[in-house]
Amino acid sequence: MTNLSSIRDHISSSQKNESVDIILADDIMKLTGLGVDSIVGLTKRLSKLPIKKDIVLNVLDFDDTLYSRFNQLQEPIFQDNRGSEGNRVIRQIGIDNFVNKFYKKTGAVIKLLRILENQNHNHRSIILTAGEMDLQKLKCEAVGIAGNKPKVVVVKESKSKPMKMLLEILESGYIPGKIIVYEDRPEFFLGSNGKTLAKMLGIEIVVDHIFLEQDDTTKIARIDQNIF
Numbered sequence: 001m002t003n004l005s006s007i008r009d010h011i012s013s014s015q016k017n018e019s020v021d022i023i024l025a026d027d028i029m030k031l032t033g034l035g036v037d038s039i040v041g042l043t044k045r046l047s048k049l050p051i052k053k054d055i056v057l058n059v060l061d062f063d064d065t066l067y068s069r070f071n072q073l074q075e076p077i078f079q080d081n082r083g084s085e086g087n088r089v090i091r092q093i094g095i096d097n098f099v100n101k102f103y104k105k106t107g108a109v110i111k112l113l114r115i116l117e118n119q120n121h122n123h124r125s126i127i128l129t130a131g132e133m134d135l136q137k138l139k140c141e142a143v144g145i146a147g148n149k150p151k152v153v154v155v156k157e158s159k160s161k162p163m164k165m166l167l168e169i170l171e172s173g174y175i176p177g178k179i180i181v182y183e184d185r186p187e188f189f190l191g192s193n194g195k196t197l198a199k200m201l202g203i204e205i206v207v208d209h210i211f212l213e214q215d216d217t218t219k220i221a222r223i224d225q226n227i228f
Helices: 017-031 036-047 086-094 095-102 110-117 133-142 158-172 189-203
Strands: 053-061 123-130 153-156 174-181 204-212 220-227
Touching: 017 036, 017 158, 017 220, 036 158, 036 189, 053 110, 086 095, 086 153, 095 133, 123 133, 123 158, 133 153, 153 158, 158 174, 158 189, 174 189, 189 204
Parallel strands: 053 123, 053 174, 123 153, 174 204
Antiparallel strands: 204 220
């Protein structure tokens, strides 16, 4: 098994202090859940990617960021059944029936929907959402987000989002010059995680904590911005 000190040559060439390299490797472990050997492989692959400084990658959450669940959660059946129980209720109702009732393009957050719709060669967007694959993809399709423009990426748990984002970057073949994350619950991109991602990629990462208007959930009440 490779030990932490062996990662020094594989992290970032800009990290000149060996103690910083070891700390960064430990932070990557916490962020990704990977073992040391896998971290070496990941950082090697990232280090070979070019940085395209003119490209911005927008990473948008879906539930309560791009689309509010407020109306859904007013239903007594969902007030009494949250989390996995809520998913069970959705299965009983029928996924198609559920999506048809609660999701439509006019209910999406206007500002964020425009970001998705106005992609060009300098602005690329992906939806990165947590939940059940079939349900999340149907929600996205219902509000007009289908196919690979933008790409819809689903993970089981929110804590897996940072690692999945790194894998999407590897798949793209380049590192964008800047990443903007839009999230109503951004804790897995904040603090040491945000700093670690920025160091790994060598770019600026902006995390926009989204708060929606209560009276009109298609509008943003405020954004708390964090820059790493």
